Amino acid sequence: MGQRRSLIxxxxxxxxxxxxxxxxxxxxxxxxxxxATAPQGMAKVVVATMPLAFGAAxxxxxxxxxxxxxxxxxxxxxxxxxxxxxxxxxxVVLRQIxxxxxxxxxxxxxxxxxxxxxxxxxPEMRAVAVRxxxxxxxxxxxxxxxTVDVFVTRTLRDEIGGGDQQITxxxxxxxxxxxxxxxxxxxxxxxxxxxTATLEVNQVDxxxxxxxxxxxxxxxxLRNVTDEPNPAVQTVGTEDxxxxxxxxxFAGPRSxxxxxxxxxxxxxxxxxxxxxxxxxxxxxxxSVEIVRGVTGTSYEVKRYGSR
Numbered sequence: 465m466g467q468r469r470s471l472i473x474x475x476x477x478x479x480x481x482x483x484x485x486x487x488x489x490x491x492x493x494x495x496x497x498x499x500a501t502a503p504q505g506m507a508k509v510v511v512a513t514m515p516l517a518f519g520a521a522x523x524x525x526x527x528x529x530x531x532x533x534x535x536x537x538x539x540x541x542x543x544x545x546x547x548x549x550x551x552x553x554x555x556v557v558l559r560q561i562x563x564x565x566x567x568x569x570x571x572x573x574x575x576x577x578x579x580x581x582x583x584x585x586x587p588e589m590r591a592v593a594v595r596x597x598x599x600x601x602x603x604x605x606x607x608x609x610x611t612v613d614v615f616v617t618r619t620l621r622d623e624i625g626g627g628d629q630q631i632t633x634x635x636x637x638x639x640x641x642x643x644x645x646x647x648x649x650x651x652x653x654x655x656x657x658x659x660t661a662t663l664e665v666n667q668v669d670x671x672x673x674x675x676x677x678x679x680x681x682x683x684x685x686l687r688n689v690t691d692e693p694n695p696a697v698q699t700v701g702t703e704d705x706x707x708x709x710x711x712x713x714f715a716g717p718r719s720x721x722x723x724x725x726x727x728x729x730x731x732x733x734x735x736x737x738x739x740x741x742x743x744x745x746x747x748x749x750x751s752v753e754i755v756r757g758v759t760g761t762s763y764e765v766k767r768y769g770s771r
Contacts, residue, residue: 507534509566510542516561522548527567540569548572590670591642593660594682606661610641611689614663614673618680620701634697635676638687640664 509532516526527545542548548555548567555572585591594614596606606612614636619628643662661684665673676682753762 505534506531507537508532508543509537510545510548511564511566512561514563516557518557518560520557522555522557522567522572524549530564532566538566538568541566542569585642585664588666589664590667591662592665592670592673593662594673594677594684596658596661596682596684606641606644606684606686608641608643608647611687612639612641612663612684613637613687614639614676615683615685616676616680617683629701629703631699631701633699634694635672635682636663636665636669637693637697638691639669641684 508529510527511530512526513528514526516522520526524545527548529545532541557571558573559571561567561571613634615632616635617630617632620631621628640663641661642664645658645660647658663673673682749764749766751762752765753760755761
């Protein structure tokens with residue numbers, strides 16, 4: 465009886481073992497199939513493991529490889545960390561990179577390069593440094609990455625009135641600040657008072673900035689990055705420095721010259737020609753003969769203009 469019970473228990477244990485082997489085999493087969501099919505829709509991409517600011521060097525502890533959907537791999541990404549960290553090929557960051565963000569060539573310097581301002585510029589753009597102070601740079605709150613308007617205050621000579629007048633014009637709108645002094649980190653948060661601001665502009669606007677610094681004082685005015693440029697800018701002069709005095713247009717010398725062209729011409733008086741002194745005055749009357757039929761009659765009449 466005891467031997468029979470042992471055989472039953474042994475048989476039951478064998479059945480449980482076979483069932484466990486079958487389940488494990490099925491699980492492993494399913495996992496292998498998933499691993500075999502996953503790479504078909506995924507790709508290896510190098511991403512950052514920490515925030516990388518402007519000028520930071522790419523080192524092995526700052527990057528890692530992750531699986532990325534192959535259909536959405538961004539252009540310019542890297543598949544192998546060796547491309548970034550091998551000897552003599554180290555790169556530095558030119559634009560802020562956040563944790564988990566793919567490392568892109570557009571945000572890095574060349575192999576063995578350094579953080580240069582030219583690498584930050586967009587194509588066809590120029591970097592121009594202008595003099596600023598704590599007032600002209602919004603109290604130090606103008607930082608790299610901000611958008612500003614540039615005002616120019618200059619002296620306008622009035623050739624008609626003979627005096628000079630201070631005016632302020634809008635020189636540029638929606639201009640990107642790429643550096644304050646030597647700080648080009650566009651993630652800077654603390655206000656900093658600098659002596660120069662580097663602006664990203666096109667070639668013609670670069671010429672305007674250079675000329676504007678020579679003829680007047682430049683001021684940077686912060687604006688919301690989502691605001692659209694105003695197509696109709698105005699000029700403000702010293703005559704507008706009262707609350708409610710500005711009426712929508714600066715009446716500069718050019719305007720006054722144009723206004724003079726529309727003034728009515730003064731009435732011109734024709735001078736009488738004087739009678740020469742050596743000419744004898746004519747008598748006040750004259751004799752006129754009127755003939756009726758065959759009979760004529762003479763009459764004395766006054767001359768024209770006589771009294």
